[in-house]
Amino acid sequence: MSAYLVTAPVLGWGRADDLFAAAIRTGRGPLWFRREDGRGRIPLHVERWCAAPDRADLTLLDRAAGRGLPTLDIGCGPGRLVTALQRRGLPALGVDVTRAAVTRTIGLGGSALCRSVFDRLPGEGRWGTGLLADGNLGIGGDPAALLRRVAELLAWDGRLLVEVEPAEVDERLTVRLEDGRGRLGPAFPWARLGASAATRVAETCGFTAVGDWRSDGRVFLELAVQRAAPA
Known part of the structure; x- marks a missing residue:
């Protein structure tokens, strides 16, 4: 998980705050999102993100690897997914705004850039598969803006x-x-969407839902880009 927004002044804790970086370096929490509306805290699963892929992760990796296409892991965090894909022989790249996360990914043998998804990225318009795991649909607090950007990258x-x-x-x-x-840390925008809400937003941003699955209490969607083939 990582946090991005389109405009640099509000890139927030990915650059300005050391709490996430410190947790990534040690591989340990606890760490939470504290809601500014007073409705409590949302736990962040630092230990899972810094461990080897678990059973639910493997279902995601199998889908990506089954396509056999270059994969972009958006908000790659400490790199367990992008590294696992590369170990399977799949071309993959992670992007994250937290330098400690990118450093850890590279230390595992993975490829990653310290960059926002809204920055210029390699291979724009040519990535076969994109990953938004670990709640990263919430990046920037505007799922529609994020999904439109991802559609441009794929x-x-x-x-x-x-x-x-x-x-x-x-x-x-x-x-x-x-x-x-x-x-x-400083305040920043985030979003939380279940399957129905995510599907509704995706359909306004150039995607169609073509699959869904559950594993160990986690829920995933497969979204297809809706764009004409190049002439």
């Missing part, structure tokens, strides 16, 4: 594999990172 016949919330939620919120010592 090929005309590309697919996006996205993890959504297990509950049917559809909310835009402002959060702060909070660590186990009660330290808070």
Whole structure:
């Protein structure tokens, strides 16, 4: 998971805050999103992100590897997914705004860039598969803007594999990172969408839902780009 927004002044905790970077370096939490609306905290699964892919991750990796196409992992975090794909012989690249996450990915043998998904990226319009795992559909607090950008990055016949919330939620919120010592990072926008809400938004952004599955309490969608083949 990582946080991006289109405009540089609000790239937020990916650059300005050390809490996420510190957790990634140690591979340990606890770490939460504290909601600014006073409705509590959302736990972040640092230990899982820094471990080897689990059973639910493997279902995602199998789908990506089964297509056999270059894969872009958006908000790659500490790199467990992009590294696993490369170990399977699949061309893959991770992008993340947190330098500590990119450093960890490269240390695992993966390929990653310290860059926002809204920045200029290699292979724009040619990626066969995109990944938005670990809640990264929330990046920037505007799922429609994010999905339109991802549609630009993927090929005309590309697919996006996205993890959504297990509950049917559809909310835009402002959060702060909070660590186990009660330290808070700066506020930034985020979003949480369940399968139905994510599908509705995706259909307005150049995608069609073509599959879904569940594994170990996690929920995933497969979205197909809806764009004409090049002449």
